[in-house]
Amino acid sequence: xxxxxxxxxxxxxxxxxxxxxxxxxxxxxxxxxxxxxxxxxxxxxxxxxxxxxxxxxxxxxxxxxxxxxxxxxxxxxxxxxxxxxxxxxxxxxxxxxxxxxxxxxxxxxxxxxxxxxxxxxxxxxxxxxxxxxxxxxxxxxxxxxxxxxxxxxxxxxxxxxxxxxxxxxxxxxxxxxxxxxxxxxxxxxxxxxxxxxxxxxxxxxxxxxxxxxxxxxxxxxxxxxxxxxxxxxxxxxxxxxxxxxxxxxxxxxxxxxxxxxxxxxxxxxxxxxxxxxxxxxxxxxxxxxxxxxxxxxxxxxxxxxxxxxxxxxxxxxxxxxxxxxxxxxxxxxxxxxxxxxxxxxxxxxxxxxxxxxxxxxxxxxxxxxxxxxxxxxxxxxxxxxxxxxxxxxxxxxxxxxxxxxxxxxxxxxxx
Amino acid sequence: xxxxxxxxxxxxxxxxxxxxxxxxxxxxxxxxxxxxxxxxxxxxxxxxxxxxxxxxxxxxxxxxxxxxxxxxxxxxxxxxxxxxxxxxxxxxxxxxxxxxxxxxxxxxxxxxxxxxxxxxxxxxxxxxxxxxxxxxxxxxxxxxxxxxxxxxxxxxxxxxxxxxxxxxxxxxxxxxxxxxxxxxxxxxxxxxxxxxxxxxxxxxxxxxxxxxxxxxxxxxxxxxxxxxxxxxxxxxxxxxxxxxxxxxxxxxxxxxxxxxxxxxxxxxxxxxxxxxxxxxxxxxxxxxxxxxxxxxxxxxxxxxxxxxxxxxxxxxxxxxxxxxxxxxxxxxxxxxxxxxxxxxxxxxxxxxxxxxxxxxxxxxxxxxxxxxxxxxxxxxxxxxxxxxxxxxxxxxxxxxxxxxxxxxxxxxxxxxx
Numbered sequence: 001x002x003x004x005x006x007x008x009x010x011x012x013x014x015x016x017x018x019x020x021x022x023x024x025x026x027x028x029x030x031x032x033x034x035x036x037x038x039x040x041x042x043x044x045x046x047x048x049x050x051x052x053x054x055x056x057x058x059x060x061x062x063x064x065x066x067x068x069x070x071x072x073x074x075x076x077x078x079x080x081x082x083x084x085x086x087x088x089x090x091x092x093x094x095x096x097x098x099x100x101x102x103x104x105x106x107x108x109x110x111x112x113x114x115x116x117x118x119x120x121x122x123x124x125x126x127x128x129x130x131x132x133x134x135x136x137x138x139x140x141x142x143x144x145x146x147x148x149x150x151x152x153x154x155x156x157x158x159x160x161x162x163x164x165x166x167x168x169x170x171x172x173x174x175x176x177x178x179x180x181x182x183x184x185x186x187x188x189x190x191x192x193x194x195x196x197x198x199x200x201x202x203x204x205x206x207x208x209x210x211x212x213x214x215x216x217x218x219x220x221x222x223x224x225x226x227x228x229x230x231x232x233x234x235x236x237x238x239x240x241x242x243x244x245x246x247x248x249x250x251x252x253x254x255x256x257x258x259x260x261x262x263x264x265x266x267x268x269x270x271x272x273x274x275x276x277x278x279x280x281x282x283x284x285x286x287x288x289x290x291x292x293x294x295x296x297x298x299x300x301x302x303x304x305x306x307x308x309x310x311x312x313x314x315x316x317x318x319x320x321x322x323x324x325x326x327x328x329x330x331x332x333x334x335x336x337x338x339x340x341x342x343x344x345x346x347x348x349x350x351x352x353x354x355x356x357x358x359x360x361x362x363x364x365x366x367x368x369x370x371x372x373x374x375x376x377x378x379x380x381x382x383x384x385x386x387x388x389x390x391x392x393x394x395x396x397x398x399x400x401x402x403x404x405x406x407x408x409x410x411x412x413x414x415x
Numbered sequence: 416x417x418x419x420x421x422x423x424x425x426x427x428x429x430x431x432x433x434x435x436x437x438x439x440x441x442x443x444x445x446x447x448x449x450x451x452x453x454x455x456x457x458x459x460x461x462x463x464x465x466x467x468x469x470x471x472x473x474x475x476x477x478x479x480x481x482x483x484x485x486x487x488x489x490x491x492x493x494x495x496x497x498x499x500x501x502x503x504x505x506x507x508x509x510x511x512x513x514x515x516x517x518x519x520x521x522x523x524x525x526x527x528x529x530x531x532x533x534x535x536x537x538x539x540x541x542x543x544x545x546x547x548x549x550x551x552x553x554x555x556x557x558x559x560x561x562x563x564x565x566x567x568x569x570x571x572x573x574x575x576x577x578x579x580x581x582x583x584x585x586x587x588x589x590x591x592x593x594x595x596x597x598x599x600x601x602x603x604x605x606x607x608x609x610x611x612x613x614x615x616x617x618x619x620x621x622x623x624x625x626x627x628x629x630x631x632x633x634x635x636x637x638x639x640x641x642x643x644x645x646x647x648x649x650x651x652x653x654x655x656x657x658x659x660x661x662x663x664x665x666x667x668x669x670x671x672x673x674x675x676x677x678x679x680x681x682x683x684x685x686x687x688x689x690x691x692x693x694x695x696x697x698x699x700x701x702x703x704x705x706x707x708x709x710x711x712x713x714x715x716x717x718x719x720x721x722x723x724x725x726x727x728x729x730x731x732x733x734x735x736x737x738x739x740x741x742x743x744x745x746x747x748x749x750x751x752x753x754x755x756x757x758x759x760x761x762x763x764x765x766x767x768x769x770x771x772x773x774x775x776x777x778x779x780x781x782x783x784x785x786x787x788x789x790x791x792x793x794x795x796x797x798x799x800x801x802x803x804x805x806x807x808x809x810x811x812x813x814x815x816x817x818x819x820x821x822x823x824x825x826x827x828x829x830x831x832x
Contacts (some may be wrong), residue, residue: 022725026718033711101476102686106670173684174677205682208479215480246482298444298715301437302722308430309729366703400429 002337009338016310020342023306027346028353030299031386034292035354036361038381039372043189045262046377050127050186050193056226057126058233058258059192060085060219062267065251075099076256077212081219084239085258088221090228095122095220098209100195103173105159112158114196115188116172118204126222127193134166134181137200141180145202149177152185154369155196172197175205188368192220192261213246213254221258233258300393307339307397311404318401319409328402335401339394340387347386351379420757427730431762434726438766441719442805446774448712449804450789450797451705455630457793464575464623465517465550467690469508469664472516473656473676474686481652488646494653495643497679498543501656504675506664509549512643512653513542517550518628518693521654525637528596529582537578537635538626541651543643547621549659557589557619560640569616571640578635579620588617628694630701632789657690716808723812731755731820742825755817756810763809767802774798 013020047054063076081096088094097119105112124136129150137148149170156165156179165179177199186193209215223229240254259267266284311318318331351374358372424431481487494512501510515521526536546552547559555576564571569592579588593615615637624636641650660668669687676685731738738751778794 018728019725022718022721025721029714029718101684103684104673104686106673109667109670111666111669174673174681204478205684206478212480298437298440299718301433301440302719305430305433305437305726306722308433309726312733313729 005334005337006341008334009341012310012314012338013342016313019306019310023303023342024346024349026299026302026306027343027386027389028350030296030389031343031347031350031382032353032357033295034385035351035374035378035382036357036372037292038385039354039358039374039378040189042375042378042381043187043370043372045265048187048190050129050190052128053126053222054261056223056229057261058221058223058229059261059264060221060236060256060258061264063214063254063256065214065245065247066253066255067251072214072251074214075216075218077215078209078217079211080213080243080256081217082210084243085219085221085236088232088235090224090231091221092224093122093126093222095126095222096120096201097123097192097218097220098201098204099216099218101173103197105170105172107159112155114155114158114172115194116197116199117195118201119198120201123198123220126220129183129186129193132182132184133164134179136181136198142200142202145200147175147177147203148180148200150181150183150198151179152183152196152369154185156182175203177203185369187370189370192218194369213243219258296389296392300389303389303393304396307335307393308400311335311397311401315404315409318404319406322404322406323410331402332398335398336391336394339398340390343386343390343393344383347382347389350386351382354382417757417761420754420761424758424761430726430730434723435762435766435769437719437722438763438805438809439770441716441808442766442770442801443773444712444715445804446770446797446801448705448709449801450794452709453793453797453800454632454789455701455705457790458632459629461625461629461633462623463517463625463629464621465552467517467550467694469660469662470549470690471658471660471669471672472519472688472690472693473658473672474688475653475655476684476686477652478682478684484648487648487652490652491643491646493680493683494656497656497676498643500675500679501658501672504672506661506668506672507658508661509545509659511543511545511549511657512641512655513546513657514540514641514651514654515626516540516655516657517626517690518697519626519655520697522626527593530594530596532596535578535581535635537574537637538624539637539639540624540626541639541641541653543641543653546638546657549657552624553622555620555622556587557617559619560638564618564640565642565645567616569614571618572615573619573621573638574617575621575623575636577623577633578637579617581635588620590617592616628697630698720808720812723809724815727755727759727813727816728819731816734820735823738820738823739825739827742823748821752817752821755820756813759809759813760806763806767805771798771802 051057060076060081063074063080065072078096081094085091085094097117100115100117102113103116105114121137121139121142124138129136132153134150136150137146140146141148149172151159151165156162159165159170160168165182167178167180169176169178171177177197186195188194209217221232223232236256236258240256243254245251245254257263260281262284263281266280321331355374358374361367362370362372477490479486479490481490498510498512501507514523523539523541524536525539526534528534542560544560544562547554552559556579557573559573560571572593574582574588582588582593583591595614623633624638625631625633626636639650641653643653658672666689673685673687676683741751741754778791
């Protein structure tokens with residue numbers, strides 16, 4: 001029976017090519033946009049090459065100090081994490097790393113700008129980089145403040161003209177580093193692993209950061225298992241109550257939660273309640289869904305209109321089927337199958353188009369080192385969007401169809 | 416005639432309702448894009464109030480918080496030496512230091528309650544005396560900061576004309592003290608002395624200073640005077656140094672500039688950028704989102720247009736008999752065509768009226784003024800542009816189908832019955 005529906009659907013679609021074109025255009029464009037958004041989302045938050053253990057990793061990247069008159073936000077300070085987070089229960093590893101800073105290398109009158117990140121040795125054990133040359137710096141390098149650096153391939157191209165760089169030295173921000181490793185480029189949208197140059201944090205120009213409660217530092221906590229994540233979050237929050245705030249007159253409370261990647265991002269979004277970090281992911285997802293629904297509204301109404309037009313054109317066919325006793329349920333089913341088939345075709349077109357659009361965005365260089373690709377997860381999202389869209393835009397026309405009066409329909413139309 | 420058309424539309428209400436809904440949402444989408452575009456265009460008409468040719472901005476990272484008074488004093492002295500050292504370089508014409516500068520991403524905003532219950536918000540900056548010369552900021556009234564202010568017992572400030580008008584109305588602002596209501600939540604220990612020291616006195620009014628550049632909404636602005644040769648525990652330290660280069664200085668001068676700065680402050684980091692480049696980045700941060708949204712809205716409208724054409728087309732073919740009858744009873748081709756287009760016009764009007772009524776509520780919402788920041792003229796002009804665009808779009812979509820309706824021969828049409 002379903003096969004029969006398919007044959008019929010294809011025949012109907014081919015009969016009115018203009019309508020089919022309009023429908024396919026609308027569907028593929030809508031699904032193109034949704035797929036591109038899904039690919040972005042997956043690129044920024046999905047499990048990635050450098051962060052394979054993201055599902056049991058927590059990040060503390062934004063701290064807020066609240067007082068009666070003011071609120072101040074920044075990254076955390078080295079001391080905050082060094083003193084209060086090292087011995088959290090359920091912790092497998094803890095890495096402290098500074099925010100990336102733009103540094104400059106002057107080479108034969110040329111200026112080369114790079115993002116430099118000062119990290120500890122645990123950073124390299126939690127994240128997985130693809131090394132092209134050499135290796136990362138270890139515990140001894142950090143403890144003895146050796147001026148060694150890991151650079152990415154792009155930096156190797158810029159500074160050393162693409163030649164093997166192992167053992168070579170270069171200057172950045174007035175300091176001279178020896179290259180001990182070269183890694184593949186990391187997308188700038190993966191904020192934790194992203195940088196051009198990584199050096200031991202002990203090479204910082206001053207050690208003032210070691211006394212800071214708020215400052216320029218991020219912590220990344222790898223939990224023993226997913227079950228311990230809640231405990232880490234809770235325990236650190238309760239320890240925050242004991243922290244001596246730098247300006248107790250101005251600020252009374254410190255918020256610096258260990259949270260998932262998505263929650264960190266969600267907290268920065270508008271319309272979220274910054275003081276209540278728990279509800280934010282849901283709010284954020286809700287907001288995204290709402291925006292998505294609003295975006296889909298116009299194409300969906302458009303498709304509903306076209307669908308109704310198509311049904312009215314087939315009024316006599318429906319009249320015959322009704323006259324011969326086809327129940328409303330069957331007719332609704334038939335129409336939904338038709339519509340989902342149409343949206344899947346449109347989805348496939350949109351999907352192919354989205355590959356080109358993502359390639360164009362990648363080539364535009366708007367997002368440094370980001371390579372947007374379609375993977376199985378994004379494909380799944382695309383298909384889910386297509387079926388959902390087919391259902392949303394098909395239910396009402398199908399209902400209208402099933403309610404056609406057979407006598408009127410047989411005469412070839414209704415209002 | 417109109418009543419007759421309305422009845423015809425009512426008879427097909429379900430389908431027409433969906434069409435109207437579609438036009439309604441298209442209107443709102445288009446309006447959003449038009450509004451942002453018009454707002455940018457309107458903003459771009461006004462001058463920014465400074466010149467950025469040959470100016471470089473040097474962002475300074477001091478690597479150490481200056482909460483401790485001793486550290487603070489040391490930093491200030493280093494800044495003073497830095498500014499002197501850079502001034503001595505022959506390639507540099509003017510040096511100034513400040514909290515922020517044009518097209519920079521760091522903003523400092525403040526607000527104050529005036530006596531009399533009003534409150535004003537303004538962008539704030541804290542700068543050294545050379546800042547005006549460096550950016551060639553035209554003075555509208557009074558003067559810029561100078562050594563004259565060294566002995567002042569109040570805080571000298573320079574404000575822009577917009578802020579002057581907001582606080583003092585049309586009267587002169589120079590020499591006036593900004594009338595601030597006392598802070599009730601946080602009373603100072605010695606009110607009299609504090610009031611004297613805290614009071615901001617206007618020494619000059621400038622035309623404009625739009626820190627975020629030509630596409631940003633004009634805002635109120637206030638400059639504090641910053642001194643590097645005197646320790647004021649309440650004043651801010653600079654976050655950036657600005658230099659104007661002599662004409663013809665090559666870009667490669669940057670290396671010697673940074674080397675010179677490092678020689679004075681080796682523990683600090685410096686990030687040099689031509690303000691022209693910062694401007695490009697800043698403008699892109701305004702236009703890129705608009706372009707993305709505009710492209711998507713454009714495709715949405717194209718899709719709606721095609722859909723509308725298809726639906727009108729289909730309804731025309733379905734109503735062949737009706738049109739045939741009208742032709743047989745003596746209606747001319749333009750008559751029938753007018754009927755089809757009028758029906759579309761009426762539906763468009765219904766959607767447009769609904770959308771405009773909805774949008775008219777927006778200015779009535781209790782939104783903070785800084786958030787909206789859109790002048791009524793721009794809002795109304797955007798509505799007008801959108802209304803015209805939507806009518807053009809829907810009429811264009813009805814054009815081809817309406818020709819189809821008139822091509823029908825009466826005899827052929829009636830033949831169906």
